[in-house]
Amino acid sequence: MEVKSVPCTERSVPFELLEEMKTENLGGTGGSGNSCGSNSSGSSSGTNTASKMSTEDMPTTMGKQQQKKSWAELREDVRNLRRKLWTLGFRLPHSFTFRKMAGKTRIYFMASPPNSRDNSIFAVDVPHTMQGVSRFSQQPLVKFPWIQILASGFPGGIPHTKAELLMMERKRMTPTGIADYEFHEPTAKFVFTASSSLYQCVDDVAVTEYPLSPTEIRTPETTGARMNATICPDNSNLIAFVNDGDIWVVNCFSGDEKRLTFARTNDVNIEEDPVSAGLPSYIIQEEFNRFEGFWWQPASRDKSNLSDANVYRLMYEEVDESSVNLVSLLTLPGREPEKYRFPTPGTANATSTLRFVQFELDMRQTIQNIHNFDLMYSIPQIFPWAEYVVRAGWVPEGTHVWTQLLDRQQQRLELIIFPFTLTNINITDNAEIVSGNGDNCTAENGLPTAPVYVVYAERTDVWINVHDILAFLPCDDPKMIMFLWASEESGHRHLYLIKSEMRPAIESSWPTARHPPLYLSPKVHMKCALTSGDWEVMNSAIAVRYNVGLIFLMGLKDSPIERHLYVVSTNQPGEIRRLTTPGHSYTAYFNEECSLVILTYSSVKDPPVCIIHRVHYTDSSIHGVTLEPLSYLAEPPNVDPSFSFPDIYCYQNEYGDDLYAMVYKPFDFDPKKKYPTILNVYGGPEVQLVYNSFRGVGQLWLYLLASQGYCVVSVDSRGSHHRGVQFESHIRRRMGTVELNDQVEVLEWLAKRDQFIDLTRVGIYGWSYGGYLSLMGLIHFPKLFKVCVAGAPVTSWELYDSGYTERYMDLPQNNPVGYKEGSVLTYAHQFPDEVGRLLLVHGMSDENVHFVHTAELLNALVRWGKPYQLQLYPCERHSLRRLDASEHYETVLLSFLQQQLL
Numbered sequence: 001m002e003v004k005s006v007p008c009t010e011r012s013v014p015f016e017l018l019e020e021m022k023t024e025n026l027g028g029t030g031g032s033g034n035s036c037g038s039n040s041s042g043s044s045s046g047t048n049t050a051s052k053m054s055t056e057d058m059p060t061t062m063g064k065q066q067q068k069k070s071w072a073e074l075r076e077d078v079r080n081l082r083r084k085l086w087t088l089g090f091r092l093p094h095s096f097t098f099r100k101m102a103g104k105t106r107i108y109f110m111a112s113p114p115n116s117r118d119n120s121i122f123a124v125d126v127p128h129t130m131q132g133v134s135r136f137s138q139q140p141l142v143k144f145p146w147i148q149i150l151a152s153g154f155p156g157g158i159p160h161t162k163a164e165l166l167m168m169e170r171k172r173m174t175p176t177g178i179a180d181y182e183f184h185e186p187t188a189k190f191v192f193t194a195s196s197s198l199y200q201c202v203d204d205v206a207v208t209e210y211p212l213s214p215t216e217i218r219t220p221e222t223t224g225a226r227m228n229a230t231i232c233p234d235n236s237n238l239i240a241f242v243n244d245g246d247i248w249v250v251n252c253f254s255g256d257e258k259r260l261t262f263a264r265t266n267d268v269n270i271e272e273d274p275v276s277a278g279l280p281s282y283i284i285q286e287e288f289n290r291f292e293g294f295w296w297q298p299a300s301r302d303k304s305n306l307s308d309a310n311v312y313r314l315m316y317e318e319v320d321e322s323s324v325n326l327v328s329l330l331t332l333p334g335r336e337p338e339k340y341r342f343p344t345p346g347t348a349n350a351t352s353t354l355r356f357v358q359f360e361l362d363m364r365q366t367i368q369n370i371h372n373f374d375l376m377y378s379i380p381q382i383f384p385w386a387e388y389v390v391r392a393g394w395v396p397e398g399t400h401v402w403t404q405l406l407d408r409q410q411q412r413l414e415l416i417i418f419p420f421t422l423t424n425i426n427i428t429d430n431a432e433i434v435s436g437n438g439d440n441c442t443a444e445n446g447l448p449t450a451p452v453y454v455v456y457a458e459r460t461d462v463w464i465n466v467h468d469i470l471a472f473l474p475c476d477d478p479k480m481i482m483f484l485w486a487s488e489e490s491g492h493r494h495l496y497l498i499k500s501e502m503r504p505a506i507e508s509s510w511p512t513a514r515h516p517p518l519y520l521s522p523k524v525h526m527k528c529a530l531t532s533g534d535w536e537v538m539n540s541a542i543a544v545r546y547n548v549g550l551i552f553l554m555g556l557k558d559s560p561i562e563r564h565l566y567v568v569s570t571n572q573p574g575e576i577r578r579l580t581t582p583g584h585s586y587t588a589y590f591n592e593e594c595s596l597v598i599l600t601y602s603s604v605k606d607p608p609v610c611i612i613h614r615v616h617y618t619d620s621s622i623h624g625v626t627l628e629p630l631s632y633l634a635e636p637p638n639v640d641p642s643f644s645f646p647d648i649y650c651y652q653n654e655y656g657d658d659l660y661a662m663v664y665k666p667f668d669f670d671p672k673k674k675y676p677t678i679l680n681v682y683g684g685p686e687v688q689l690v691y692n693s694f695r696g697v698g699q700l701w702l703y704l705l706a707s708q709g710y711c712v713v714s715v716d717s718r719g720s721h722h723r724g725v726q727f728e729s730h731i732r733r734r735m736g737t738v739e740l741n742d743q744v745e746v747l748e749w750l751a752k753r754d755q756f757i758d759l760t761r762v763g764i765y766g767w768s769y770g771g772y773l774s775l776m777g778l779i780h781f782p783k784l785f786k787v788c789v790a791g792a793p794v795t796s797w798e799l800y801d802s803g804y805t806e807r808y809m810d811l812p813q814n815n816p817v818g819y820k821e822g823s824v825l826t827y828a829h830q831f832p833d834e835v836g837r838l839l840l841v842h843g844m845s846d847e848n849v850h851f852v853h854t855a856e857l858l859n860a861l862v863r864w865g866k867p868y869q870l871q872l873y874p875c876e877r878h879s880l881r882r883l884d885a886s887e888h889y890e891t892v893l894l895s896f897l898q899q900q901l902l
Contacts, residue, residue: 088694149211179193197219254366256365297312312358317354326341346802412464453481484530559582600634659718684719688716763786764777
């Protein structure tokens with residue numbers, strides 16, 4: 001055994017920008033190089049070159065005598081490639097916000113200043129009357145000058161607190177500088193966190209000189225991280241944030257700071273203080289992608305009542321983790337042990353409840369009269385089947401709150417509406433509940449106010465993929481509620497317009513009953529499918545131009561590997577029009593009026609470009625929409641001609657499924673040679689590796705391997721993302737036992753049709769779920785895979801978290817065979833006996849796939865006398881975020897592979 005370890009250092013410069021797919025989680029057709037066909041066709045050039053070769057043209061083995069590089073040479077190669085890739089998209093704008101001004105719209109966004117890697121805030125101004133360029137014109141676009149809003153050198157790069165680092169892990173963020181920002185359009189105020197403190201600046205109309213110098217929002221009553229700072233919609237002086245497990249609010253005008261919730265007892269010991277407010281549990285963050293835990297009441301609520309004018313309210317989530325497993329991560333001497341609440345399959349999850357807090361401002365802007373409220377009946381009382389509060393918020397009018405509830409097996413989801421009136425909630429003060437049983441609960445009109453309405457429900461025998469597509473629309477009937485919703489009930493996620501009755505989920509005698517019987521089935525009056533077919537609407541923000549009934553969405557209608565912008569009309573359901581050009585994948589960001597849209601697009605061979613468009617409407621139909629390009633936000637970068645960008649292939653298996661593959665050919669590729677090949681595998685759910693979009697720094701290792709003379713292959717097998725639940729459910733209850741068959745089948749097909757792949761020198765590589773499948777690959781296909789590199793691998797599903805594992809594998813007591821057959825530990829005796837075939841990599845502070853996974857595997861390998869190499873990173877978590885650790889690991893990877901494959 002060879003054990004290598006990189007010591008902790010003080011250097012903590014996060015580097016990689018993770019791409020939009022969740023690669024680190026267990027958390028028209030066309031285009032250059034693309035072809036799609038059956039297993040008898042599908043090269044990037046559209047022809048089968050292998051069939052045309054003569055005997056003397058057949059590929060020859062390459063690299064058997066290739067001179068191996070030293071450690072120093074490999075490390076320098078890593079650094080050089082990083083520098084080259086950094087120029088291809090790092091300054092790409094993101095996090096857009098629109099602000100209407102006199103004669104123009106100002107667009108704010110985040111990017112990096114020249115010659116810097118620190119995120120900052122910039123803006124461009126778009127004149128309202130500017131004429132753009134015809135979409136069919138070859139005339140070059142102009143480029144609006146960037147306005148740097150924040151001054152350079154702002155102290156955002158100081159190391160983050162543990163709480164902030166963990167949140168960045170959950171969000172897959174690795175920025176230096178400013179991580180994100182809050183913006184209040186009416187006052188043009190920015191609020192953001194830097195160096196664990198809150199800062200603000202105002203882009204007032206009187207400002208003539210930029211950049212601005214932010215000022216710190218003093219919060220002397222709190223210490224440590226101020227999490228999820230959020231501006232009150234109708235008073236930008238009020239900023240709410242989470243500190244040490246409770247919600248606080250500060251008034252920037254008066255300097256007054258108050259604690260709003262009292263969930264914590266201020267005992268820093270998590271064993272004794274398991275209740276918190278304002279932040280969701282680990283499972284909700286990691287597996288359901290909800291990171292906020294409190295929500296301001298909207299400014300649109302009726303404030304005609306003067307007594308309510310200075311009253312402010314938030315809904316918040318209170319989380320109790322007292323029954324959740326307590327785990328401790330390995331730490332080095334001199335470091336405090338890290339302890340977490342981490343539910344494993346079949347064990348207790350955190351419990352949640354929704355509550356409210358209300359406070360007032362007096363004449364001196366002092367925060368006073370703080371009261372907490374409970375719902376009349378708690379969610380567990382009314383919905384005992386509900387395990388997860390996966391989404392929540394206020395309806396736009398601020399008169400109701402809504403939530404989405406999901407059961408433990410994730411096969412039942414319901415959309416619930418709670419009326420917000422002080423007559424149907426129990427008052428608490430400083431977390432001490434005031435008794436209330438629902439008596440005399442009547443609204444102002446004298447009618448009973450029901451505690452809850454169920455307006456929509458879904459059930460499935462597979463699993464429900466939680467999404468963020470929900471938009472409440474105006475409805476003339478006060479007894480009805482209308483909303484846009486997405487569902488996979490047809491087999492693919494599609495968009496629906498739904499109108500449901502606000503039917504009280506309760507009997508008529510409920511005001512006098514302490515525990516009234518409930519009617520909890522929704523009454524849907526209209527359900528209109530706006531889209532349909534064997535393709536998926538993407539889980540991304542939709543834009544609605546309600547006055548003409550037009551809805552803009554991102555989807556995969558033309559190709560499962562290209563993401564395009566489409567428009568559909570509520571007046572013409574089912575008729576869909578693509579607005580973007582085939583050959584690239586897009587993201588779209590609209591302003592509120594849907595009059596401007598920012599399109600960012602790229603392909604596997606074209607780095608990202610970002611262009612501002614004006615949206616024109618000649619009529620109210622989908623054919624009346626045109627996009628007018630106005631200006632570049634990011635122009636096409638220059639590409640190093642030595643780069644070898646990937647080709648996309650399509651293989652059809654015997655069941656008629658199209659399986660897509662991406663192939664990175666070596667730099668200086670020679671079709672007459674055979675090359676060692678790396679199968680870059682993920683293979684699990686929620687991820688799509690193969691799609692027509694540029695892979696930048698986030699996929700550095702793929703270019704790195706190609707630059708060293710390797711062919712790199714990625715395959716989306718059955719079970720991967722964006723192909724519908726039927727395709728995805730191939731792995732249901734049997735993860736780790738079926739994915740590799742597709743991977744190997746496509747790899748062997750590629751080697752047969754394009755004979756530059758040397759099947760005698762194949763390695764398998766992956767991280768997280770990919771590390772898990774890499775181990776399974778070496779176990780079940782030892783003759784094909786000569787080496788295996790497994791990073792942060794799951795080795796037993798009984799050790800991973802409940803939310804993810806139970807979704808795909810069911811509870812352990814319901815599927816003991818699946819858990820056993822899907823465990824790497826079951827097959828430890830089948831690992832090869834040859835030295836140098838297995839490299840395990842793990843961060844010892846990994847709070848997602850705990851190091852215990854690798855430790856259990858090491859125990860099994862030792863027990864069976866199997867050789868292995870181990871690379872540890874004591875200070876790293878699930879992702880290697882420090883620049884020094886990333887460079888070291890990439891050098892280790894190249895050094896290990898060249899010993900066996902070159």
